[in-house]
Amino acid sequence: MNATTSTWRPKDIPSQTGRRVLITGANSGIGYHAALELARHGATLLFASRDRARGEAALARLRREATGPGSAASEAELVLLDLASLASVREVAARIVADGRPLDLLVNNAGVMAPPKRLETQDGFELQFGTNVLGHFALTLLLLPALRLAVGGVAPRVVTIASIAHLRGKIDFDDLQSLRRYAPMGSYAQTKLADLMFAFELERRLRAAGLGICSLAAHPGVANTNLFQVGDFSAPERAIRRLFGHAIGALLNSDAEGALPTLYAATAPEAECGGYYGPQGFREMRGGDVGSAKISAAARDMAAAKRLWQVCEELTGVQFPV
Numbered sequence: 001m002n003a004t005t006s007t008w009r010p011k012d013i014p015s016q017t018g019r020r021v022l023i024t025g026a027n028s029g030i031g032y033h034a035a036l037e038l039a040r041h042g043a044t045l046l047f048a049s050r051d052r053a054r055g056e057a058a059l060a061r062l063r064r065e066a067t068g069p070g071s072a073a074s075e076a077e078l079v080l081l082d083l084a085s086l087a088s089v090r091e092v093a094a095r096i097v098a099d100g101r102p103l104d105l106l107v108n109n110a111g112v113m114a115p116p117k118r119l120e121t122q123d124g125f126e127l128q129f130g131t132n133v134l135g136h137f138a139l140t141l142l143l144l145p146a147l148r149l150a151v152g153g154v155a156p157r158v159v160t161i162a163s164i165a166h167l168r169g170k171i172d173f174d175d176l177q178s179l180r181r182y183a184p185m186g187s188y189a190q191t192k193l194a195d196l197m198f199a200f201e202l203e204r205r206l207r208a209a210g211l212g213i214c215s216l217a218a219h220p221g222v223a224n225t226n227l228f229q230v231g232d233f234s235a236p237e238r239a240i241r242r243l244f245g246h247a248i249g250a251l252l253n254s255d256a257e258g259a260l261p262t263l264y265a266a267t268a269p270e271a272e273c274g275g276y277y278g279p280q281g282f283r284e285m286r287g288g289d290v291g292s293a294k295i296s297a298a299a300r301d302m303a304a305a306k307r308l309w310q311v312c313e314e315l316t317g318v319q320f321p322v
């Protein structure tokens with residue numbers, strides 16, 4: 001595609017009727033708005049949330065908002081999925097594969113950013129690495145049998161959400177779990193770089209294996225979501241947010257705008273396997289226009305991606321199944 005796809009909007013989403021879609025972290029922010037538009041266009045949602053009450057409330061809201069002739073909101077199903085627990089990931093994936101129905105789209109959206117101190121997942125991994133990277137790595141590989149069932153019409157897609165933060169990320173193979181030094185934003189940037197490397201390496205492996213499944217990546221620019229509520233912000237930053245929060249919010253993408261690149265990667269016929277999409281406005285941070293996003297040299301490092309893949313296989317105990 002061209003470097004810029006200037007006016008792509010949700011109205012351009014082709015019919016999703018008959019497509020079965022799992023979105024992680026669907027109960028808020030970008031995941032919610034991606035789910036909303038997909039349901040409006042006819043997709044049957046597996047609406048994943050780690051929390052039952054928040055998931056039910058968000059799904060009820062989606063059913064109120066996703067009305068219209070082609071909507072399949074009434075068919076959406078809540079899936080309780082905690083990416084910070086490999087047992088939860090395994091249980092959900094096993095259930096989806098066992099029901100024997102094809103999965104047409106997986107959106108690896110859920111994420112956590114910069115908790116003030118080093119926290120761990122249920123499996124003892126640093127929370128951001130465990131949730132953003134390992135949870136989605138295991139989920140994707142375990143769901144490949146269901147995605148393979150969807151081959152035949154529109155190629156099934158896996159869309160992984162990275163970030164412009166990946167541009168500052170470095171993979172520290174000697175300290176992936178931030179045991180020696182925990183830097184909240186540094187660890188987050190590492191996970192978003194790892195997510196992008198995963199999306200590209202997955203595409204290479206899927207293509208080599210001829211599976212007919214497509215891996216893409218997207219980022220929302222900077223969008224005004226809950227992601228910023230837990231961050232390790234300095235006292236002056238917190239004061240600025242308190243005083244000017246609304247004004248700052250108005251300068252950022254809304255969560256609906258932030259979902260556009262995800263929706264483009266998930267549905268646009270012209271989005272390319274292996275592509276990475278984001279907003280084209282000020283330094284790729286905002287704006288409604290979607291196009292190819294900037295990729296760091298580190299994200300293109302195929303040897304590092306292969307090594308990272310092996311590490312993820314070892315840490316999760318989940319392997320590429322072919």
Ligand SMILES: NC(=O)c1ccc[n+]([C@@H]2O[C@H](COP(=O)([O-])OP(=O)(O)OC[C@H]3O[C@@H](n4cnc5c(N)ncnc54)[C@H](O)[C@@H]3O)[C@@H](O)[C@H]2O)c1
Pocket residue numbers: 024025026027028029030031049050081082083084085108109110111112113131161162163164165219220221222223224225226227228258
């Ligand atoms: N908002 C931004 O500016 C921005 C920028 C770049 C990338 N992103 C990425 O976009 C994605 C969505 O974030 P958002 O901005 O909508 O924030 P958000 O906080 O609204 O959404 C994150 C979602 O992930 C879920 N989640 C967190 N931990 C989980 C776990 N252990 N198991 C299951 N779900 C879990 C949350 O419940 C929530 O639904 C994230 O991957 C984030 O890294 C956001």
